[in-house]
Amino acid sequence: xxxxxxxxxxHIGYTAYRRIEEGSGLNQxxxxxxNAFTQFINFTVKEKPDAVLHAGDLFDSxxxxxxxxxxxxxxxxxxxxxxxxxxxISGNHESPRLKETGSVFSLFxxxxxxxxxxxxxxxIELDDMIIHAVPHCDDIEREKERIRPVKDRFNIxxxxxxxxxxxxxxxxxxxxxxxxxxxxxxxGLDYIALGHYHSYTRVRGxxxxxxxxxxxxxxxxxxxxxxxELRLLDDGTKEVIFHPLQIREMVDLEPVVCDGLDAHxxxxxxxxxxxxxxxxxxxxxxxVLGIPLHVYHSLDFDExxxxxxxxxxxxxxxxxxxxxxxxxxxxxxxxxxxxEFERFIDKYTTGVQIDHKRLKELGLEYMRDWEQxx
Ligand SMILES: [Mn+2]
Numbered sequence: 001x002x003x004x005x006x007x008x009x010x011h012i013g014y015t016a017y018r019r020i021e022e023g024s025g026l027n028q029x030x031x032x033x034x035n036a037f038t039q040f041i042n043f044t045v046k047e048k049p050d051a052v053l054h055a056g057d058l059f060d061s062x063x064x065x066x067x068x069x070x071x072x073x074x075x076x077x078x079x080x081x082x083x084x085x086x087x088x089i090s091g092n093h094e095s096p097r098l099k100e101t102g103s104v105f106s107l108f109x110x111x112x113x114x115x116x117x118x119x120x121x122x123x124i125e126l127d128d129m130i131i132h133a134v135p136h137c138d139d140i141e142r143e144k145e146r147i148r149p150v151k152d153r154f155n156i157x158x159x160x161x162x163x164x165x166x167x168x169x170x171x172x173x174x175x176x177x178x179x180x181x182x183x184x185x186x187x188g189l190d191y192i193a194l195g196h197y198h199s200y201t202r203v204r205g206x207x208x209x210x211x212x213x214x215x216x217x218x219x220x221x222x223x224x225x226x227x228x229e230l231r232l233l234d235d236g237t238k239e240v241i242f243h244p245l246q247i248r249e250m251v252d253l254e255p256v257v258c259d260g261l262d263a264h265x266x267x268x269x270x271x272x273x274x275x276x277x278x279x280x281x282x283x284x285x286x287x288v289l290g291i292p293l294h295v296y297h298s299l300d301f302d303e304x305x306x307x308x309x310x311x312x313x314x315x316x317x318x319x320x321x322x323x324x325x326x327x328x329x330x331x332x333x334x335x336x337x338x339x340e341f342e343r344f345i346d347k348y349t350t351g352v353q354i355d356h357k358r359l360k361e362l363g364l365e366y367m368r369d370w371e372q373x374x
Contacts, residue, residue: 055195
């Protein structure tokens with residue numbers, strides 16, 4: 001039996017929110033991505049699979065910090081020392097727009113048993129396995145067409161992209177530079193290790209997304225996060241097993257719907273939701289829908305702050321009662337900037353498909369960071 005671990009979208013170097021880990025002084029969410037990856041490496045070194053495949057977005061950005069690079073390097077060296085081959089393709093997050101920028105993956109090139117693929121299609125031979133690795137690249141369709149399964153070998157494909165199903169792109173993340181590829185013509189492989197889409201998904205009997213190792217947005221709140229184990233059995237069949245990782249709790253609370261509630265009841269409902277969810281050490285969002293502006297202005301924000309101060313992040317998101325918001329919010333305040341932005345995005349079209357929800361989330365996140373002076 002052969003055992004292969006398939007992981008993806010670890011986004012090492014990701015940071016979010018303002019919470020700092022005591023002791024290290026590092027951004028808590030950055031530490032969380034390190035912890036998830038360390039957990040995976042600990043398990044892998046213990047289990048000694050025949051290979052580890054990382055299907056892209058090892059790093060969160062084209063230029064990870066020295067700390068993120070040195071962390072990844074130290075963990076990957078542990079695999080090398082344990083004699084476990086590690087194959088990684090670059091994803092859209094770590095691929096530079098210009099070739100001249102160079103890839104952070106080149107740093108990993110000369111480590112024994114470590115294979116990094118970041119320019120175009122390459123094959124890697126590991127005993128009786130052929131890995132057909134296609135990184136994120138400009139013409140991913142053409143690179144993918146170069147895959148030729150080799151007879152009497154285990155053939156495994158690797159891709160970092162969204163997938164076309166019935167001609168339609170699915171498994172999109174809403175990144176500006178994401179690639180979409182059709183796998184209809186990819187047959188004769190024993191397995192295709194996919195990266196990019198953050199929810200662990202069986203796309204086809206032979207093609208799986210491992211999903212990300214952390215929850216990177218409230219859109220991923222209900223996902224289990226982890227990695228996949230592919231078992232190629234001696235009788236020619238295979239098994240795919242999901243291994244969950246222990247990660248930080250993320251909660252999207254049931255919204256407070258203000259319609260029909262008076263000011264007192266609205267305040268009570270918000271406070272109750274906060275207390276009931278025990279926000280300490282969690283990432284939480286609470287949406288307050290249809291709140292009249294005068295009630296909003298009478299809320300005790302200091303109390304909410306006090307109740308949520310031990311959360312890693314507590315997002316209170318207010319949506320104002322329609323008619324009032326349009327007349328009052330046009331005055332120049334942060335709130336009006338936000339609601340103007342949201343309204344703008346709702347109406348924004350470019351002729352290509354865009355993920356309005358994600359675009360809005362990103363924009364609001366940038367505004368929040370800016371307001372908080374990060
Ligand atoms: Mn990606």
